[in-house]
Amino acid sequence: xxxxxxxxxxxxxxxxxxxxxxxxSAFTWRDFARDAGFSSAVYLKYVCEGKKNLSVGAxxxxxxxxxxxxxxxxxxxxxxxxxxxKGDEAKRAAFEERCALAMAHKVxxxxxxxxxxxxxxxxxxxxxxxxxxxxxxxxxxAKACKQPITAAEVSETLDFLLRAKLLKKDKDGNYHQTDKAxxxxxxxxxxxxxxxxxxxxxxxxxxxxxLPLSERDMSGLTMGITRRAYERIRKELADCRRRxxxxxxxxxxxxxxxxxxxxxxxxxxxxxxxxxxxxxxDGDHEE
Numbered sequence: 321x322x323x324x325x326x327x328x329x330x331x332x333x334x335x336x337x338x339x340x341x342x343x344x345s346a347f348t349w350r351d352f353a354r355d356a357g358f359s360s361a362v363y364l365k366y367v368c369e370g371k372k373n374l375s376v377g378a379x380x381x382x383x384x385x386x387x388x389x390x391x392x393x394x395x396x397x398x399x400x401x402x403x404x405x406k407g408d409e410a411k412r413a414a415f416e417e418r419c420a421l422a423m424a425h426k427v428x429x430x431x432x433x434x435x436x437x438x439x440x441x442x443x444x445x446x447x448x449x450x451x452x453x454x455x456x457x458x459x460x461x462a463k464a465c466k467q468p469i470t471a472a473e474v475s476e477t478l479d480f481l482l483r484a485k486l487l488k489k490d491k492d493g494n495y496h497q498t499d500k501a502x503x504x505x506x507x508x509x510x511x512x513x514x515x516x517x518x519x520x521x522x523x524x525x526x527x528x529x530x531l532p533l534s535e536r537d538m539s540g541l542t543m544g545i546t547r548r549a550y551e552r553i554r555k556e557l558a559d560c561r562r563r564x565x566x567x568x569x570x571x572x573x574x575x576x577x578x579x580x581x582x583x584x585x586x587x588x589x590x591x592x593x594x595x596x597x598x599x600x601x602d603g604d605h606e607e
Contacts, residue, residue: 355387450495
């Protein structure tokens with residue numbers, strides 16, 4: 321069984337614990353439930369299958385039943401707390417608490433560096449900018465950024481990018497990208513941070529409206545569509561992003577760092593075929 325910090329889903333951790341015990345003994349879901357203080361013999365089985373949720377209040381009992389103590393006991397409870405947190409702010413706080421706990425015990429959490437990367441505009445901008453300013457000091461890089469940033473913040477960001485192996489330094493002290501492009505991956509906490517980044521970039525886009533047309537290109541469509549058309553448009557945008565990334569990777573040089581926002585979002589509620597407002601029961605879509 322993997323170390324607990326390699327898990328992002330508490331259900332998977334419980335299932336793996338059960339499977340391991342089952343392989344080496346006559347351990348049953350009934351035994352597991354009894355050890356954790358549940359009257360239902362299949363409650364934890366249903367939790368693992370996603371049919372039931374484990375409450376934060378009961379997480380400690382389950383952790384004890386699995387023999388977790390100290391750091392691992394607290395970490396498991398925080399995994400449950402994160403899974404059932406409502407809204408980005410609560411999820412972000414729960415994930416950061418988990419990371420802080422792991423850091424205090426000198427353990428790396430899966431997804432921690434990815435989470436930090438997508439949390440601020442400074443990381444992707446300096447990851448693009450630094451390799452194309454050989455010999456530049458943090459103050460010079462700060463002045464090259466359109467958004468306000470101090471030399472100290474540049475230094476802190478570059479240190480993080482080096483630790484996360486998103487940049488590397490050569491013998492002359494110049495920066496180089498380790499990869500041309502970065503994916504969000506599959507860690508469930510990363511999209512929470514990415515939404516922070518998207519909010520920041522959307523605010524910058526509003527400010528960029530004041531730039532001359534020679535420096536920015538912004539347009540939009542307001543359209544009535546079906547769900548089928550929506551899915552086709554999403555695929556078209558994904559293909560477009562891939563084609564743009566191919567153009568970017570063809571050229572090793574950089575003259576300026578740009579941000580491209582592609583935004584497709586609803587401006588009305590869902591309507592039924594008769595033109596009336598659809599309810600969630602009628603098949604309204606939610607993320």
